[in-house]
Structure formats: structure tokens, C-alpha cells
Amino acid sequence: MSSLTFSKITHCLVGRNGLRLLIHGRSYCTKLKENKIMKGLMNKIKATGPLTVADYMREVLTSPSEGYYMTRDVFGQEGDFITSPEISQMFGEMIGIWFVDEWMKNKSPSPVQLVELGPGRGTLADDILRVFKNFQEINESVSLHMVEISPALAQIQIEKLTGENLTSEQSSKLTDGYNSGLSDLETNDSSEKISKHYYQCKTKYGINAYWYKLLHDVPQEHSLYLAHEFFDALPICKFQKTADKGWCEICIVPGSTPNTTGYLRHIKPGDKREHIEVAPYSGMIILQIAERIKQNGGCALIADYGHNGDKTDTLRSFKQHRLHDVLCDPGTADLTADVDFSFFRHLCLSTKSISSFGPVTQREFLQNMGIHLRLKMLMQGKDQATKKTLISGFDMITNPEKMGDRFKFFTMLQKKDYDDPPSGFNNLSFQIPVR
Known part of the structure; x- marks a missing residue:
């Protein structure tokens, strides 16, 4: 060719x-x-x-020694971009409620795993676990599994979820575990070690948490899969x-x-x-998630920049919150491309065992989950400064001219006998009382 x-x-x-x-x-x-x-x-x-564009992206973003994600904190005001979980706690809370709802619809299986791909700073997982704490049954059944290729970001996530800075001993344990790629467990053949988590701890909510380089290493259990701004950073072919x-x-x-x-x-x-982008690595992960849901049960929620199979050239770079030349100073700036959700839908259909819904805009998903009611609850009894912060965050993540329509939500579920969309992907049929 x-x-x-x-x-x-x-x-x-x-x-x-x-x-x-x-x-x-x-x-x-x-x-x-x-x-x-x-x-x-x-x-x-x-x-x-x-050198394909995919090869270029993979080297620039995840090269072990100099890759963009491998050695630094790239998030927040001091980084190159900011994400919805860092802007408002309500974002993670709505996702947490969504997972609780789907878990209960599936008869509350135990044990259950919350599996996050590309967990950023750990803020989203932290907000979700705080929601789970209010539901005793899932809180006692869940474990957290973080798929993170960057040891630098893994440390930030661990400190966020435990509420404590790593000691030098813990930091060495993280480094050694990451570099070895092997767990302390062995198979029956003592000469053969199995690839598993590279770090383990208990969160401040009392939930066991594990870190892995690959989704393949996460145990096969009923799982709630989450990918927020993960697929947009995976290599694409143009x-x-x-x-x-x-x-x-x-x-x-x-x-x-x-x-x-x-x-x-x-x-x-x-x-x-005339111009098309395809994400083969994203496709492989989608099929892997689909097979795991088919075999073990569960669901997946994906939130990302994206389109429905109609965009062309979306590859771009960000540095210090500004657009940056894609080919300049590789490794010092983020590379991202919009997710083609029609590709994901095609893959789900090909499995014949997975239903998919979406994409819907972030604004629609959050409104359908009742974020406006949550805002009213949070504002009760707060001072003016706190109310202003809450309203500002709400506006940033729901306003169609800001993040509200820029990001899309997509879900994968076990195929059912009915085609009704799940919560978040249709309008609420009831009003949650404000307490």
C-alpha cells in the first residue's frame, strides 16, 4: 500500500x-x-x-525516559490542560451515582471492581469513592484498579487517594514494582511469575487499590470501567x-x-x-473491555473529546493551555485527537454481545443525572464565595460554549432484551428531592 x-x-x-x-x-x-x-x-x-503518526504519538507521549506523560504532572493550572474533575466535584459525583445505579440494576454483584483507565491525578476516582461511601453495600464490595503507565502520575494518584505523601520507602516500593512489572504472587510453577499490579495500598475510604500498566493485568471480575480523557491521547493513524x-x-x-x-x-x-483518523489501539482496548464485560459482567463509561464519525483532521497539541505545533519540541506538549465514537459503536456491534449508547454531550449526561439538583444541595447554607465557586464550576462543565458540548459520553453494557438507554442517556423521569 x-x-x-x-x-x-x-x-x-x-x-x-x-x-x-x-x-x-x-x-x-x-x-x-x-x-x-x-x-x-x-x-x-x-x-x-x-514513521506513522501513530508511531510518532506513542514515542512522544509514552517514551519511558522522556515521554510527555511519564515524568511530570501535566494537569491543572500549572500544567498544559485542566479536566472536569479538577474543576468541580459534581462531575465525579454524577459519575459515581451512575455506576451505583448500573450496579444495582445488575443485582449488586459482589465483589465488584472500579477500573479506571488513565486516572489523571486520581481526583475522579476519589470523588467516586466518596459517593460509594454513602452506599454501604457497594462500599463493602468494591476494590479500585488503576491502569496507569506513568509512575510519576501513579504517585500523585496514590497520594490523592490515601491523603498522605509517600514515604521514601513507599516511593522506592512504587519504583521497584513499576520497573519489575511483576507482583509478589507466583503461579504454581515457582519459576514463572505473573504480571499483575505494581503497587497496592488502602485508600482513605478503606478500599483496597491497585495499580497496573495494562488492562490485561487487571483481574477478571464484574467491573465498572471508566475512561475519562483517556482515548483521545492514544495513537491514531491518519x-x-x-x-x-x-x-x-x-x-x-x-x-x-x-x-x-x-x-x-x-x-x-x-x-x-477526504481525510480520516483511525485509532487502532483504542479499538483493541474497546474490544478487550467488551470481552471482559461479556465474560464477567459490568459496564463501561467513556467521556472524551469526540464526534460521531463526521470529523476529519483533529490531531492537535497543547502546551500551557494553548495550541502548540504538533511537531515542535516533541515530548514537551500534549498530543490529542478527537475520539470517533462511531468506530466504538461499530466494534460493539461486531461483538454481538454488547450494547452501546451515545454519544451524548457532557451537558446532556450531567443534566440527565440531576447535576442541577446536586448544585442546589451543595449551595445550601454556604457563604457567597463558596456559592460563586460552585456556580463557576457548574457553568464550566455544563455550558455548551465551554465544556458542556465539547465532551461526549458513551457507554457499553451487556446486551439486554430491551433497548431503553440507561440513566444519563435519557431524561430523568422523576425529580430527586433536595435535602
Whole structure:
């Protein structure tokens, strides 16, 4: 299959304002700062030729020594972007209520796992566990399982969930566990260790929590899966439709690629887009979650930037809360691409065992879950400064001109005999009394 040179289609990736390349050891980025990742990318291109956009993203974001997510806290005002859980506690509380509702609908199975992919600072999990604390049955049945590839972020999450800074001994335990990739458990064959959690602790709510590098390592149990702003950071492949060769994969340098046929199978013949992004790694995780739900029960809730199969070029970079050149200073800025929820829906349909609903906007989901009622409850008896903060956070995460319509919610459930959407994906049929 054919591929395109980055130089011919740079406008598809980073805009039309100038040529910015990583090719044959040269860059035309005016803000270039050479670093280890830059050197590694140039050496790889020289040695093996074509570098796909997916390969570029994976190296820039998760390279063990210099990857963007691997060594720093990238969230909040001091980082490069801020997320809904950091803005308002109500965001996590509504998600917590959603999980409790789905768990109860499934006859409250025990034990149950809350599994979060890419847990950020741990704020969202902390808010959800605080909700669970108000429901004795789930609080006594649940364990927390965090899938986190960054040891730096894992430490931040641990400290958030325990309410304590790690001691030097605990920090060493985290580092050693992460580097070994092995748990203390062994199989019956004493010479063979199994890959499992790399850290374990008890949260301030008394719930056992575990950290893993891969979803594959999380135990097979009835699970509540959560992915908030996770899939948008996974590598994507980019394809451009050409007049002479049809669909071609965009690469950093010329070369052939086998991805074109396989990755575009879900694209309908009548699709009029000239540029398409496909996330194969996201697809593999969606299928893995689907199989786990099929085998063990549970549900998944996904919240992210996204569209319904109609957008084209969405890859972009953020640094210090501003748009940044995708190819400049790799490893120092976030890379993100909108999630194609139509791709997720296609994968769920292909399993014949999983129902999916959505996407709906974040505003719709939160309103359907009764966030406005929660706001009224929180404001009772509060001073003016606290009320102002609560209202500001509410506005930021629900206003359609801010985060309200920018983010979408999508859910995966075991296939049922009925097609009614779950809570959050339709309007509330009752009003929750304000206490």
C-alpha cells in the first residue's frame, strides 16, 4: 500500500502556516529544541524509513525516559490542560451515582471492581469513592484498579487517594514494582511469575487499590470501567484520499504501509470525507473491555473529546493551555485527537454481545443525572464565595460554549432484551428531592 510524504500533506496535520517536518534529520520548526526524543525519532527514520503518526504519538507521549506523560504532572493550572474533575466535584459525583445505579440494576454483584483507565491525578476516582461511601453495600464490595503507565502520575494518584505523601520507602516500593512489572504472587510453577499490579495500598475510604500498566493485568471480575480523557491521547493513524491511489496513510517519510486496508474496513463506501483518523489501539482496548464485560459482567463509561464519525483532521497539541505545533519540541506538549465514537459503536456491534449508547454531550449526561439538583444541595447554607465557586464550576462543565458540548459520553453494557438507554442517556423521569 502507498503512503504520503509529510511534506505533501502537512496542512492536513498541523495547518497551512508553513512547512514543519521531522525528516532525514532536519526540522523546519522555528521553535525547535533538540532533545532525546527528537534524536531518537530522527535516528529511527534514518534506520527504518517511514514513521506513522501513530508511531510518532506513542514515542512522544509514552517514551519511558522522556515521554510527555511519564515524568511530570501535566494537569491543572500549572500544567498544559485542566479536566472536569479538577474543576468541580459534581462531575465525579454524577459519575459515581451512575455506576451505583448500573450496579444495582445488575443485582449488586459482589465483589465488584472500579477500573479506571488513565486516572489523571486520581481526583475522579476519589470523588467516586466518596459517593460509594454513602452506599454501604457497594462500599463493602468494591476494590479500585488503576491502569496507569506513568509512575510519576501513579504517585500523585496514590497520594490523592490515601491523603498522605509517600514515604521514601513507599516511593522506592512504587519504583521497584513499576520497573519489575511483576507482583509478589507466583503461579504454581515457582519459576514463572505473573504480571499483575505494581503497587497496592488502602485508600482513605478503606478500599483496597491497585495499580497496573495494562488492562490485561487487571483481574477478571464484574467491573465498572471508566475512561475519562483517556482515548483521545492514544495513537491514531491518519489517512488521506488521493485521486490516483485512493486512501493512503500519512507518514513522516515516503514508504509503504499495510494499514490502509485493515484500518478502514469500518468506513462506509459513501463516506465523503477526504481525510480520516483511525485509532487502532483504542479499538483493541474497546474490544478487550467488551470481552471482559461479556465474560464477567459490568459496564463501561467513556467521556472524551469526540464526534460521531463526521470529523476529519483533529490531531492537535497543547502546551500551557494553548495550541502548540504538533511537531515542535516533541515530548514537551500534549498530543490529542478527537475520539470517533462511531468506530466504538461499530466494534460493539461486531461483538454481538454488547450494547452501546451515545454519544451524548457532557451537558446532556450531567443534566440527565440531576447535576442541577446536586448544585442546589451543595449551595445550601454556604457563604457567597463558596456559592460563586460552585456556580463557576457548574457553568464550566455544563455550558455548551465551554465544556458542556465539547465532551461526549458513551457507554457499553451487556446486551439486554430491551433497548431503553440507561440513566444519563435519557431524561430523568422523576425529580430527586433536595435535602
